[in-house]
Amino acid sequence: MTPIYKKGGTNMNNVMAIINNALDESFLEKLTGHRSLASVPFGARYRLIDFPLSNLVNSGVTNVGLLLQTKYRSLMDHIGFGKAWDLDRKRNGLFILPPAHIYQANRAYKGDLQNFASNIDYIKRSNQEYVIIGSPSVIANIDYRDAFKYHIENDNDITIIYRELDVFRRDTTYTVINTDDNDRIIDMKVDPKKNFFKKISLQRYLMKKELLLDIIDNCISKGEWDFVKNAIIGNLNNLKVYGYPFRSYAAVINSINGYYKSNLELLKPNVWQDLFLKNGPIYTKPKDEAPTAYKNGVNARNILAANGCSIEGEVKNSVLFRGVKVHPGAVIKNSIIMQKSEIGSNAHLENVILDKGVQITADKSLKGDTNLPMIIGKNTIV
Amino acid sequence: MPQEEMVAMLLAGGKGTRLGVLTKNIAKPAVPFGAEYRLIDFPLSNCTNSGINTVGVLTQYKPLVLNSYIGNGSSWDLDRNNGGVTVLPPYVKEGGGSWYKGTADAIYQNIEFIDLHDPEYVLVLSGDHIYKMDYEEMLNYHKSKNADITIGVLEVPWEETHRFGIMNTNQEQKIIEFQEKPENAKNNLASMGIYIFDWQHLRKYLIAEAEENEDSAGDFGHNIIPKMMADQLNFFAYTFEGYWKDVGTVESYWQAHMDLLGKSPELDLQDRNWIIYSVNPNRPPQYLSEDAVVDNSMINKGTQIMGTVKNSVLFYGVKVTQGAVVEDSVILPNTRISSGAKIKNTIVGRNVIIEKNSKVGIEIDDKNADNELKITVIGDDEVIPEASNIKAGMVVG
Numbered sequence: 001m002t003p004i005y006k007k008g009g010t011n012m013n014n015v016m017a018i019i020n021n022a023l024d025e026s027f028l029e030k031l032t033g034h035r036s037l038a039s040v041p042f043g044a045r046y047r048l049i050d051f052p053l054s055n056l057v058n059s060g061v062t063n064v065g066l067l068l069q070t071k072y073r074s075l076m077d078h079i080g081f082g083k084a085w086d087l088d089r090k091r092n093g094l095f096i097l098p099p100a101h102i103y104q105a106n107r108a109y110k111g112d113l114q115n116f117a118s119n120i121d122y123i124k125r126s127n128q129e130y131v132i133i134g135s136p137s138v139i140a141n142i143d144y145r146d147a148f149k150y151h152i153e154n155d156n157d158i159t160i161i162y163r164e165l166d167v168f169r170r171d172t173t174y175t176v177i178n179t180d181d182n183d184r185i186i187d188m189k190v191d192p193k194k195n196f197f198k199k200i201s202l203q204r205y206l207m208k209k210e211l212l213l214d215i216i217d218n219c220i221s222k223g224e225w226d227f228v229k230n231a232i233i234g235n236l237n238n239l240k241v242y243g244y245p246f247r248s249y250a251a252v253i254n255s256i257n258g259y260y261k262s263n264l265e266l267l268k269p270n271v272w273q274d275l276f277l278k279n280g281p282i283y284t285k286p287k288d289e290a291p292t293a294y295k296n297g298v299n300a301r302n303i304l305a306a307n308g309c310s311i312e313g314e315v316k317n318s319v320l321f322r323g324v325k326v327h328p329g330a331v332i333k334n335s336i337i338m339q340k341s342e343i344g345s346n347a348h349l350e351n352v353i354l355d356k357g358v359q360i361t362a363d364k365s366l367k368g369d370t371n372l373p374m375i376i377g378k379n380t381i382v
Numbered sequence: 383m384p385q386e387e388m389v390a391m392l393l394a395g396g397k398g399t400r401l402g403v404l405t406k407n408i409a410k411p412a413v414p415f416g417a418e419y420r421l422i423d424f425p426l427s428n429c430t431n432s433g434i435n436t437v438g439v440l441t442q443y444k445p446l447v448l449n450s451y452i453g454n455g456s457s458w459d460l461d462r463n464n465g466g467v468t469v470l471p472p473y474v475k476e477g478g479g480s481w482y483k484g485t486a487d488a489i490y491q492n493i494e495f496i497d498l499h500d501p502e503y504v505l506v507l508s509g510d511h512i513y514k515m516d517y518e519e520m521l522n523y524h525k526s527k528n529a530d531i532t533i534g535v536l537e538v539p540w541e542e543t544h545r546f547g548i549m550n551t552n553q554e555q556k557i558i559e560f561q562e563k564p565e566n567a568k569n570n571l572a573s574m575g576i577y578i579f580d581w582q583h584l585r586k587y588l589i590a591e592a593e594e595n596e597d598s599a600g601d602f603g604h605n606i607i608p609k610m611m612a613d614q615l616n617f618f619a620y621t622f623e624g625y626w627k628d629v630g631t632v633e634s635y636w637q638a639h640m641d642l643l644g645k646s647p648e649l650d651l652q653d654r655n656w657i658i659y660s661v662n663p664n665r666p667p668q669y670l671s672e673d674a675v676v677d678n679s680m681i682n683k684g685t686q687i688m689g690t691v692k693n694s695v696l697f698y699g700v701k702v703t704q705g706a707v708v709e710d711s712v713i714l715p716n717t718r719i720s721s722g723a724k725i726k727n728t729i730v731g732r733n734v735i736i737e738k739n740s741k742v743g744i745e746i747d748d749k750n751a752d753n754e755l756k757i758t759v760i761g762d763d764e765v766i767p768e769a770s771n772i773k774a775g776m777v778v779g
Binding site: 267277284288302323 | 416417418456643644645651652654657658659660662664665666667668669670671672673674676677678679680681682683695696
């Protein structure tokens with residue numbers, strides 16, 4: 001074992017990370033009315049941020065900066081001091097990096113590089129030589145150690161973790177990349193309308209910290225403010241930018257339908273095994289919920305459920321978050337029911353997403369389409 | 383150090399002999415309970431919920447699992463700058479050291495710990511009962527009665543009074559007589575093993591008992607309480623209403639789990655106003671497959687259910703394979719039930735593998751063929767080979 005505080009070339013404790021939360025989350029409509037994308041609930045007991053954070057911690061990264069943009073109350077509430085991820089440390093640990101407009105309220109928002117620039121002191125002061133820049137919009141269970149080894153051995157300037165897709169969703173947008181036979185990235189596009197490539201960026205970028213500082217300075221001095229479009233794509237020709245293939249499950253949360261389908265996809269055993277069991281556990285804020293009670297006469301099949309639920313009705317092909325109550329005679333199909341929602345007796349739900357604390361009164365019937373789920377906003381009473 | 387009004391001392395050294403293989407490797411307070419918890423979570427959570435910030439946990443028998451479980455107490459919000467939870471095993475003093483001889487001796491040997499916090503009152507608890515109780519209310523009662531000692535009591539059925547320490551009280555709830563497991567009880571108020579003492583009183587009696595009586599068993603019930611009684615100190619009974627269970631035997635342990643099931647169980651673990659905290663292992667959500675049949679059961683996270691589960695309690699990480707049937711049973715963490723296996727009226731330990739087509743607790747041995755319910759027990763880490771037949775009432779491990 002290497003000492004924790006020793007700066008060691010190829011050891012993961014020589015890598016810091018920044019999770020970039022400056023994302024457009026408006027596509028999730030009501031679900032992001034009160035929260036940023038990072039704190040959108042996912043997979044029965046998680047928030048999207050849990051995945052990139054846990055991946056980093058499981059890979060041995062202990063210095064993580066969280067770049068904030070907007071609506072971050074629920075995110076801060078969830079993360080706290082980072083204890084659930086073992087990031088409440090005396091040295092290193094979790095750092096909250098406020099958005100640029102906190103410092104320069106009078107200036108209009110130009111792009112996420114502004115947030116990097118506002119927190120440049122944190123990046124400079126961290127004593128790691130390398131940095132991973134990640135995003136909560138793609139979730140997977142990634143071990144960065146092999147990618148980092150590849151980055152060093154191949155002497156890359158920037159390594160981008162990518163996945164080759166078999167199925168492109170028409171309703172989802174991707175950051176696509178094209179590589180040569182040696183995985184060098186020769187082209188990259190953000191949400192193109194045509195010219196798809198088969199490979200997509202998983203929004204994990206690895207580079208030397210000094211290089212990141214140079215790129216930020218260089219971009220901003222030219223009036224370029226976008227991390228992916230300017231800092232990465234803008235440097236494809238003058239830097240050694242290589243891809244590192246990731247072959248396990250990855251979900252791109254870039255549309256309502258993508259979000260809905262990715263949640264239901266977790267019901268496939270190979271998918272949840274890939275996401276929850278490979279490469280270490282996904283950590284989340286503990287809530288001390290009691291175990292779930294399945295009552296007399298319940299009919300629950302093909303579901304993922306968190307703790308604290310009390311289920312008496314019929315639930316099929318659905319994802320239930322913590323503390324959900326399903327009364328007798330209620331029927332729930334192909335739906336996502338978030339924390340503390342309550343479904344009254346004989347209510348009928350199909351293809352719906354209920355945000356936290358929704359109450360569906362008895363005998364109500366709600367139905368969305370398989371490709372366009374009905375979304376009920378937080379704390380609504382139907 | 384700021385003064386604490388009341389310090390809790392939790393007796394957690396018990397071996398729990400009657401739980402057999404369930405306490406082979408762990409102290410009784412560390413025994414898993416209710417799909418998620420260990421027994422000690424109940425008194426520790428009660429302390430936190432009652433606003434008690436300083437808790438001493440007295441350990442002795444096989445303390446390793448218990449020690450690492452308690453950790454710094456953060457799981458119960460007991461990682462405090464002042465006080466918090468402190469594990470107190472026996473230790474060596476100037477004149478040598480000794481094991482805790484009994485409940486009172488354990489407190490006597492930790493007088494320094496209590497003095498450090500300088501409380502007015504000491505709450506003595508045991509680490510192996512299942513109940514939710516507000517100790518603050520009991521303290522208020524203690525103060526309002528001007529009591530020297532308040533004992534938590536519970537009404538028990540008259541036919542069971544011979545199993546308990548019975549308190550005979552007058553109309554003001556003052557205890558006038560104490561009967562230990564009486565043949566002919568005069569009352570049906572049983573001691574729950576919960577005491578509030580004025581610390582300075584208790585301190586005096588503990589020291590006197592240790593110095594004057596070398597052969598003392600150092601026990602509250604046998605030595606300290608009778609002596610205080612003889613000196614006519616003010617004893618009051620505080621009647622507790624609600625669910626309380628001593629899970630001292632395999633049968634009561636099993637029964638307490640069955641009590642958690644049904645439409646509205648008496649002990650509501652899902653009540654968010656009185657949360658029972660635990661170390662909360664981080665596990666993925668529970669998965670019920672297309673073929674799963676689940677009825678009247680309590681199931682924790684990290685489980686995979688592909689078979690049938692009825693009237694049962696499943697801890698985290700349990701896997702019930704397709705075609706397996708679990709009924710009226712308690713399955714402890716990380717155990718796997720393979721396909722075709724059938725389990726009934728059984729307590730299955732941790733990390734057990736029950737191979738295909740085994741029968742556990744299904745058939746009744748002829749010599750056991752009376753009408754009494756027989757609980758089968760499988761100890762931790764056992765592997766039950768394919769097509770075994772473990773008859774009802776057997777203990778493996």
